[in-house]
Amino acid sequence: MKIADLFNVESYGVIVTGGASGIGLGYAEALAANGARVTILDVHAQRVENETRRLQGAGLDVRGQVVDVTDHKALDAVLDEAARVYGRLDVVFANAGIDPGAGFIGGWPGAERPRVPEGAFENYTDERWNRLIEVNLNGVFATVRAAVRHMKPRKSGRIIITTSLASTRIEPAIGAAYMAAKAGIKNLMRSVALELAAYNITVNAIAPGYIVTNIGDGHAHNPIEQKAVARTIPMHRVGFPADMQGLALFLASHASDYITGQEIIVDGGQGLGEAD
């Protein structure tokens, strides 16, 4: 068996929600650069246009569609259309997610961490709670359901959900609804994996630690914050979307054929605790 055959995703039909930025864009690039046909779905129209054009300019088979994962009918329609264009859907990344800010602590690891009244649980508004759950939990439900409708009849497919280190380790700077949603999709992943194993569909999760992306207004691009956070990470550096790409290819390809219902954490050891 050659490694290149094991990880081959040539001509696969792939969907990535939240694919126009950060981790999702990294997944899209990794798959497309290895010959997959990739549809980027994202609510941010300008990013969809820019990134689709950039990747097409690099000779990759990428198309983009503007869709909000909270609009389940629209999501169904764009997955149907992508399946029509490709003839099949091999891999669906349920990745779109938001961080609406203000947890109960107002600073990232490594920095000063004062309590923040706005993020305190007694002040958590229904609006913030529901918005987060609508995107990060219900949006993943709708994405996975749309994927299953295409994959089950073919008895083949890969579903990859972006959870978070926060599905097991609480990050107080982010807030309670995010913790609840990420733990929710982790167990949703396990439930769907069990249900669909008999149909040769694997369902796994990638749980990122601290990755520099545009989430939460792009706070992670701040080099002072990166330096402070890096002090708390056993590998002494923050992560980047490129750190996620190898695992994405692994879970999308035959290399992971017999693995389902697993969450794999990519965090430089942050979840283990602090060392030096």
Ligand SMILES: NC(=O)c1ccc[n+]([C@@H]2O[C@H](COP(=O)([O-])OP(=O)(O)OC[C@H]3O[C@@H](n4cnc5c(N)ncnc54)[C@H](O)[C@@H]3O)[C@@H](O)[C@H]2O)c1
């Ligand atoms: N960056 C991190 O440190 C980190 C850590 C753990 C988990 N995650 C998770 O990774 C995933 C990707 O986040 P990222 O860090 O790459 O952020 P990002 O903001 O760079 O990218 C997320 C993309 O999702 C899109 N999006 C947001 N809401 C959407 C909606 N309703 N419908 C469609 N698209 C929508 C955004 O427009 C954006 O382009 C999220 O689920 C996030 O919770 C990120």
